[in-house]
Amino acid sequence: MNQDGTSHENISAFIALWDKIKGVRILDHHPTFVSKNHDIDLIALKIFSAFQNLYQKEEEVDQIKKTFFVIPIKNINKKALVYIDTLVEKKDHNYPFIIVFLFPDYLSELDLHEYKNSVYEIGAEYFKEGGALFRKHYQDILEKFKSRELVKDADISIKPTYTLQEALLDFRKGLEDYSKEDYEGSYFLIKKAYLKFIELDKSELLIKSNFYLSSILLKLKKYEVAGELLRDLEKIS
Known part of the structure:
Protein backbone atom coordinates (compact mmCIF):
# COMPACT_ATOMS: atom_id res chain seq x y z
CA MET A 1 0.00 0.00 0.00
CA ASP A 153 -18.86 -5.03 -3.66
CA ALA A 154 -21.63 -2.56 -2.79
CA ASP A 155 -23.98 -4.30 -5.24
CA ILE A 156 -24.54 -7.10 -2.70
CA SER A 157 -27.61 -6.29 -0.59
CA ILE A 158 -30.22 -8.01 1.58
CA LYS A 159 -34.01 -7.76 1.62
CA PRO A 160 -35.87 -6.47 4.71
CA THR A 161 -37.40 -9.96 5.09
CA TYR A 162 -33.96 -11.65 5.28
CA THR A 163 -33.79 -13.26 8.75
CA LEU A 164 -30.95 -14.06 11.14
CA GLN A 165 -31.68 -17.78 10.66
CA GLU A 166 -31.26 -17.40 6.89
CA ALA A 167 -28.07 -15.43 7.45
CA LEU A 168 -26.64 -18.20 9.64
CA LEU A 169 -27.49 -20.80 6.98
CA ASP A 170 -25.83 -18.65 4.30
CA PHE A 171 -22.79 -18.22 6.53
CA ARG A 172 -22.42 -21.99 6.98
CA LYS A 173 -22.93 -22.62 3.26
CA GLY A 174 -20.37 -19.89 2.52
CA LEU A 175 -17.83 -21.64 4.76
CA GLU A 176 -18.46 -24.91 2.89
CA ASP A 177 -17.83 -23.16 -0.43
CA TYR A 178 -14.71 -21.56 1.05
CA SER A 179 -13.36 -25.00 2.00
CA LYS A 180 -13.94 -26.11 -1.62
CA GLU A 181 -12.06 -23.02 -2.88
CA ASP A 182 -15.20 -21.62 -4.52
CA TYR A 183 -14.21 -18.16 -3.34
CA GLU A 184 -16.63 -16.05 -5.38
CA GLY A 185 -19.66 -18.14 -4.35
CA SER A 186 -18.44 -18.16 -0.77
CA TYR A 187 -17.96 -14.39 -0.76
CA PHE A 188 -21.50 -13.68 -1.94
CA LEU A 189 -23.09 -15.84 0.78
CA ILE A 190 -20.86 -14.67 3.63
CA LYS A 191 -21.26 -11.01 2.60
CA LYS A 192 -25.06 -11.33 2.72
CA ALA A 193 -24.81 -12.83 6.19
CA TYR A 194 -22.32 -10.15 7.22
CA LEU A 195 -24.78 -7.39 6.29
CA LYS A 196 -27.41 -9.01 8.55
CA PHE A 197 -24.91 -9.34 11.40
CA ILE A 198 -24.16 -5.62 11.05
CA GLU A 199 -27.88 -4.82 11.16
CA LEU A 200 -28.33 -6.84 14.38
CA ASP A 201 -24.96 -5.82 15.90
CA LYS A 202 -23.78 -9.43 16.32
CA SER A 203 -20.17 -8.64 17.24
CA GLU A 204 -18.76 -12.18 17.41
CA LEU A 205 -20.35 -13.19 14.10
CA LEU A 206 -19.21 -9.91 12.55
CA ILE A 207 -15.60 -10.62 13.47
CA LYS A 208 -15.76 -14.19 12.11
CA SER A 209 -17.45 -13.22 8.84
CA ASN A 210 -15.15 -10.24 8.36
CA PHE A 211 -12.14 -12.53 8.74
CA TYR A 212 -13.38 -14.88 6.01
CA LEU A 213 -14.44 -12.06 3.69
CA SER A 214 -11.03 -10.42 3.99
CA SER A 215 -9.30 -13.75 3.42
CA ILE A 216 -11.36 -14.41 0.27
CA LEU A 217 -10.64 -10.96 -1.13
CA LEU A 218 -6.92 -11.40 -0.57
CA LYS A 219 -7.03 -14.77 -2.35
CA LEU A 220 -8.84 -13.08 -5.25
CA LYS A 221 -6.25 -10.24 -5.16
CA LYS A 222 -8.98 -7.64 -4.52
CA TYR A 223 -6.73 -5.72 -2.17
CA GLU A 224 -8.64 -2.44 -2.13
CA VAL A 225 -11.93 -3.97 -0.94
CA ALA A 226 -10.03 -6.18 1.53
CA GLY A 227 -8.45 -3.04 2.97
CA GLU A 228 -11.89 -1.50 3.52
CA LEU A 229 -13.08 -4.61 5.36
CA LEU A 230 -9.99 -4.75 7.55
CA ARG A 231 -10.59 -1.13 8.53
CA ASP A 232 -14.17 -2.12 9.44
CA LEU A 233 -12.76 -4.93 11.59
CA GLU A 234 -10.64 -2.44 13.53
CA LYS A 235 -13.81 -0.48 14.35
CA ILE A 236 -15.66 -3.64 15.46
CA SER A 237 -12.78 -4.79 17.65
Whole structure:
Protein backbone atom coordinates (compact mmCIF):
# COMPACT_ATOMS: atom_id res chain seq x y z
CA MET A 1 0.00 0.00 0.00
CA ASN A 2 1.41 3.37 -0.94
CA GLN A 3 0.95 6.79 0.63
CA ASP A 4 -2.26 7.63 -1.22
CA GLY A 5 -3.89 4.40 -0.05
CA THR A 6 -3.79 2.55 -3.36
CA SER A 7 -2.24 -0.87 -3.75
CA HIS A 8 0.42 -0.83 -6.43
CA GLU A 9 0.33 -4.63 -6.51
CA ASN A 10 -3.03 -4.51 -8.32
CA ILE A 11 -2.00 -2.59 -11.41
CA SER A 12 1.34 -1.83 -13.00
CA ALA A 13 2.15 -0.24 -16.34
CA PHE A 14 5.00 0.39 -18.73
CA ILE A 15 5.81 1.86 -22.13
CA ALA A 16 8.26 0.05 -24.39
CA LEU A 17 9.77 0.73 -27.81
CA TRP A 18 10.86 -1.89 -30.34
CA ASP A 19 14.08 -1.40 -32.27
CA LYS A 20 14.95 -3.96 -34.95
CA ILE A 21 18.62 -3.85 -33.98
CA LYS A 22 18.58 -3.17 -30.22
CA GLY A 23 15.35 -4.98 -29.40
CA VAL A 24 13.10 -3.90 -26.52
CA ARG A 25 13.70 -0.60 -24.74
CA ILE A 26 11.61 0.29 -21.66
CA LEU A 27 10.86 4.01 -21.74
CA ASP A 28 8.82 4.40 -18.57
CA HIS A 29 7.07 2.33 -15.92
CA HIS A 30 4.89 2.65 -12.82
CA PRO A 31 5.09 1.95 -9.96
CA THR A 32 8.82 2.45 -9.65
CA PHE A 33 9.42 -1.04 -8.26
CA VAL A 34 7.49 -2.90 -10.97
CA SER A 35 10.70 -3.81 -12.82
CA LYS A 36 11.88 -5.65 -9.69
CA ASN A 37 8.63 -7.59 -9.23
CA HIS A 38 8.12 -8.45 -12.91
CA ASP A 39 10.58 -8.90 -15.75
CA ILE A 40 8.95 -6.20 -17.86
CA ASP A 41 11.62 -6.46 -20.57
CA LEU A 42 10.66 -10.10 -21.07
CA ILE A 43 6.93 -9.31 -20.89
CA ALA A 44 7.38 -6.59 -23.52
CA LEU A 45 9.33 -8.95 -25.77
CA LYS A 46 6.60 -11.60 -25.49
CA ILE A 47 3.90 -9.05 -26.30
CA PHE A 48 5.73 -7.73 -29.37
CA SER A 49 6.34 -11.31 -30.51
CA ALA A 50 2.73 -12.36 -29.93
CA PHE A 51 1.43 -9.39 -31.89
CA GLN A 52 3.80 -10.03 -34.77
CA ASN A 53 2.93 -13.74 -34.89
CA LEU A 54 -0.82 -13.28 -34.59
CA TYR A 55 -1.61 -10.03 -36.34
CA GLN A 56 1.20 -8.89 -38.62
CA LYS A 57 3.39 -10.07 -41.41
CA GLU A 58 7.06 -9.33 -40.74
CA GLU A 59 7.27 -6.70 -43.46
CA GLU A 60 4.30 -4.83 -41.96
CA VAL A 61 5.69 -4.39 -38.44
CA ASP A 62 6.89 -0.84 -39.10
CA GLN A 63 3.40 0.18 -40.24
CA ILE A 64 1.53 -0.81 -37.06
CA LYS A 65 -1.33 1.58 -36.40
CA LYS A 66 -3.33 2.05 -33.18
CA THR A 67 -4.40 -1.42 -32.09
CA PHE A 68 -5.72 -2.66 -28.74
CA PHE A 69 -5.68 -6.24 -27.56
CA VAL A 70 -5.72 -8.23 -24.31
CA ILE A 71 -3.23 -10.99 -23.59
CA PRO A 72 -3.00 -13.17 -20.44
CA ILE A 73 0.33 -13.23 -18.57
CA LYS A 74 -0.36 -16.42 -16.66
CA ASN A 75 2.90 -16.76 -14.73
CA ILE A 76 2.14 -13.54 -12.79
CA ASN A 77 -1.69 -13.90 -12.74
CA LYS A 78 -2.26 -10.79 -14.83
CA LYS A 79 -4.09 -9.72 -17.96
CA ALA A 80 -2.29 -7.18 -20.10
CA LEU A 81 -4.29 -4.42 -21.77
CA VAL A 82 -2.03 -3.50 -24.67
CA TYR A 83 -2.08 -0.46 -26.94
CA ILE A 84 0.34 -0.74 -29.84
CA ASP A 85 1.21 1.95 -32.39
CA THR A 86 4.17 3.28 -34.36
CA LEU A 87 6.37 6.24 -33.52
CA VAL A 88 7.50 7.90 -36.74
CA GLU A 89 10.80 9.73 -36.21
CA LYS A 90 12.04 10.03 -39.77
CA LYS A 91 11.31 8.60 -43.16
CA ASP A 92 11.90 4.83 -43.23
CA HIS A 93 12.78 4.89 -39.52
CA ASN A 94 9.70 3.89 -37.54
CA TYR A 95 9.52 2.39 -34.05
CA PRO A 96 6.60 0.24 -32.92
CA PHE A 97 5.77 0.94 -29.28
CA ILE A 98 3.44 -0.54 -26.69
CA ILE A 99 1.66 0.86 -23.66
CA VAL A 100 0.86 -1.99 -21.29
CA PHE A 101 -1.32 -2.01 -18.19
CA LEU A 102 -1.14 -5.21 -16.15
CA PHE A 103 -4.45 -5.85 -14.38
CA PRO A 104 -5.51 -8.69 -12.04
CA ASP A 105 -6.48 -11.71 -14.12
CA TYR A 106 -9.98 -11.99 -12.61
CA LEU A 107 -11.09 -8.97 -14.67
CA SER A 108 -12.98 -9.72 -17.87
CA GLU A 109 -12.19 -8.17 -21.24
CA LEU A 110 -15.36 -6.10 -20.79
CA ASP A 111 -13.95 -4.76 -17.51
CA LEU A 112 -10.68 -3.87 -19.22
CA HIS A 113 -12.54 -2.08 -22.01
CA GLU A 114 -13.44 0.63 -19.47
CA TYR A 115 -9.79 1.74 -19.35
CA LYS A 116 -9.10 1.92 -23.08
CA ASN A 117 -9.77 5.63 -23.50
CA SER A 118 -7.23 6.57 -20.83
CA VAL A 119 -4.60 4.30 -22.37
CA TYR A 120 -5.35 5.71 -25.82
CA GLU A 121 -4.78 9.25 -24.49
CA ILE A 122 -1.36 8.19 -23.22
CA GLY A 123 -0.52 6.83 -26.67
CA ALA A 124 -1.69 10.00 -28.38
CA GLU A 125 0.22 12.39 -26.12
CA TYR A 126 3.14 10.63 -24.41
CA PHE A 127 5.83 11.46 -26.96
CA LYS A 128 4.84 15.13 -26.78
CA GLU A 129 4.09 15.50 -23.06
CA GLY A 130 6.44 12.90 -21.54
CA GLY A 131 6.45 11.16 -18.18
CA ALA A 132 4.19 13.55 -16.27
CA LEU A 133 1.26 12.62 -18.49
CA PHE A 134 1.92 8.90 -18.00
CA ARG A 135 2.04 9.31 -14.20
CA LYS A 136 -1.23 11.25 -14.22
CA HIS A 137 -3.10 8.67 -16.28
CA TYR A 138 -1.60 5.83 -14.24
CA GLN A 139 -2.94 7.41 -11.03
CA ASP A 140 -6.32 8.08 -12.69
CA ILE A 141 -6.60 4.43 -13.74
CA LEU A 142 -5.64 3.26 -10.24
CA GLU A 143 -8.38 5.41 -8.72
CA LYS A 144 -10.94 4.28 -11.29
CA PHE A 145 -10.05 0.64 -10.62
CA LYS A 146 -10.37 1.13 -6.87
CA SER A 147 -13.76 2.84 -7.21
CA ARG A 148 -15.14 0.15 -9.53
CA GLU A 149 -14.07 -2.66 -7.21
CA LEU A 150 -15.81 -0.95 -4.28
CA VAL A 151 -18.96 -0.43 -6.36
CA LYS A 152 -19.05 -4.11 -7.33
CA ASP A 153 -18.86 -5.03 -3.66
CA ALA A 154 -21.63 -2.56 -2.79
CA ASP A 155 -23.98 -4.30 -5.24
CA ILE A 156 -24.54 -7.10 -2.70
CA SER A 157 -27.61 -6.29 -0.59
CA ILE A 158 -30.22 -8.01 1.58
CA LYS A 159 -34.01 -7.76 1.62
CA PRO A 160 -35.87 -6.47 4.71
CA THR A 161 -37.40 -9.96 5.09
CA TYR A 162 -33.96 -11.65 5.28
CA THR A 163 -33.79 -13.26 8.75
CA LEU A 164 -30.95 -14.06 11.14
CA GLN A 165 -31.68 -17.78 10.66
CA GLU A 166 -31.26 -17.40 6.89
CA ALA A 167 -28.07 -15.43 7.45
CA LEU A 168 -26.64 -18.20 9.64
CA LEU A 169 -27.49 -20.80 6.98
CA ASP A 170 -25.83 -18.65 4.30
CA PHE A 171 -22.79 -18.22 6.53
CA ARG A 172 -22.42 -21.99 6.98
CA LYS A 173 -22.93 -22.62 3.26
CA GLY A 174 -20.37 -19.89 2.52
CA LEU A 175 -17.83 -21.64 4.76
CA GLU A 176 -18.46 -24.91 2.89
CA ASP A 177 -17.83 -23.16 -0.43
CA TYR A 178 -14.71 -21.56 1.05
CA SER A 179 -13.36 -25.00 2.00
CA LYS A 180 -13.94 -26.11 -1.62
CA GLU A 181 -12.06 -23.02 -2.88
CA ASP A 182 -15.20 -21.62 -4.52
CA TYR A 183 -14.21 -18.16 -3.34
CA GLU A 184 -16.63 -16.05 -5.38
CA GLY A 185 -19.66 -18.14 -4.35
CA SER A 186 -18.44 -18.16 -0.77
CA TYR A 187 -17.96 -14.39 -0.76
CA PHE A 188 -21.50 -13.68 -1.94
CA LEU A 189 -23.09 -15.84 0.78
CA ILE A 190 -20.86 -14.67 3.63
CA LYS A 191 -21.26 -11.01 2.60
CA LYS A 192 -25.06 -11.33 2.72
CA ALA A 193 -24.81 -12.83 6.19
CA TYR A 194 -22.32 -10.15 7.22
CA LEU A 195 -24.78 -7.39 6.29
CA LYS A 196 -27.41 -9.01 8.55
CA PHE A 197 -24.91 -9.34 11.40
CA ILE A 198 -24.16 -5.62 11.05
CA GLU A 199 -27.88 -4.82 11.16
CA LEU A 200 -28.33 -6.84 14.38
CA ASP A 201 -24.96 -5.82 15.90
CA LYS A 202 -23.78 -9.43 16.32
CA SER A 203 -20.17 -8.64 17.24
CA GLU A 204 -18.76 -12.18 17.41
CA LEU A 205 -20.35 -13.19 14.10
CA LEU A 206 -19.21 -9.91 12.55
CA ILE A 207 -15.60 -10.62 13.47
CA LYS A 208 -15.76 -14.19 12.11
CA SER A 209 -17.45 -13.22 8.84
CA ASN A 210 -15.15 -10.24 8.36
CA PHE A 211 -12.14 -12.53 8.74
CA TYR A 212 -13.38 -14.88 6.01
CA LEU A 213 -14.44 -12.06 3.69
CA SER A 214 -11.03 -10.42 3.99
CA SER A 215 -9.30 -13.75 3.42
CA ILE A 216 -11.36 -14.41 0.27
CA LEU A 217 -10.64 -10.96 -1.13
CA LEU A 218 -6.92 -11.40 -0.57
CA LYS A 219 -7.03 -14.77 -2.35
CA LEU A 220 -8.84 -13.08 -5.25
CA LYS A 221 -6.25 -10.24 -5.16
CA LYS A 222 -8.98 -7.64 -4.52
CA TYR A 223 -6.73 -5.72 -2.17
CA GLU A 224 -8.64 -2.44 -2.13
CA VAL A 225 -11.93 -3.97 -0.94
CA ALA A 226 -10.03 -6.18 1.53
CA GLY A 227 -8.45 -3.04 2.97
CA GLU A 228 -11.89 -1.50 3.52
CA LEU A 229 -13.08 -4.61 5.36
CA LEU A 230 -9.99 -4.75 7.55
CA ARG A 231 -10.59 -1.13 8.53
CA ASP A 232 -14.17 -2.12 9.44
CA LEU A 233 -12.76 -4.93 11.59
CA GLU A 234 -10.64 -2.44 13.53
CA LYS A 235 -13.81 -0.48 14.35
CA ILE A 236 -15.66 -3.64 15.46
CA SER A 237 -12.78 -4.79 17.65
